[in-house]
Amino acid sequence: MRIGELAERAGTSVKTIRYYDRIGVLRPEERSESGYRLYGEDALDRYRFVRAAQAVGLRLGEIREIIALRDLGETPCAFVVDLIGRRAAELDAQIADLAALREELRTLDRRARRLNPRRCEPRLICHVIDPEI
Numbered sequence: 001m002r003i004g005e006l007a008e009r010a011g012t013s014v015k016t017i018r019y020y021d022r023i024g025v026l027r028p029e030e031r032s033e034s035g036y037r038l039y040g041e042d043a044l045d046r047y048r049f050v051r052a053a054q055a056v057g058l059r060l061g062e063i064r065e066i067i068a069l070r071d072l073g074e075t076p077c078a079f080v081v082d083l084i085g086r087r088a089a090e091l092d093a094q095i096a097d098l099a100a101l102r103e104e105l106r107t108l109d110r111r112a113r114r115l116n117p118r119r120c121e122p123r124l125i126c127h128v129i130d131p132e133i
Contacts, residue, residue, distance in 0.1 A: 001038065001039050001040075001041075001043070002032075002036050002037065002038060002039075003017050003018070003028075003036070003037045003039070006039045006043055006044065006047070009044055010044055010047045010048070012047070017037075017047075020047070020050065021037065023060055023064060024064050024067075024068075025046070025050050025060060025063055025064050025067055026039075026043060026046055026047055026050065028043075029043075046067065049063075049067075050063055050067075053066065056084070056087075057087050057091070058083060058084075058087065062083050065079070066079060066080055066083075108128070108129075111128075112128040115127055115128060
């Protein structure tokens, strides 16, 4: 099938299919004599896998590695389990960072409500965000 048909069946744009081709997660099986990309039926399954993997937080580079393992005839499941574990740990760290930032913002909000806007010094730009604190 040509790229337009694949894009339509996948519910995406031709631009996205070309991008996935360029980064190596979705390759055409061949090119027509006139240079059109021609995809097999498995391209739609591969596209769906890419989208599902992105939906659970995997990055395109990681997805490319998974697909490369499969293309080599290997079962990438152990690699995927490792990726998922690392991604979950990254999310735990981000959640902790965001919780700390939320507390900092709440503290700043309480402090800001006690400040008088008329006493805001021009050199500070806005005394709510004081670089000296």
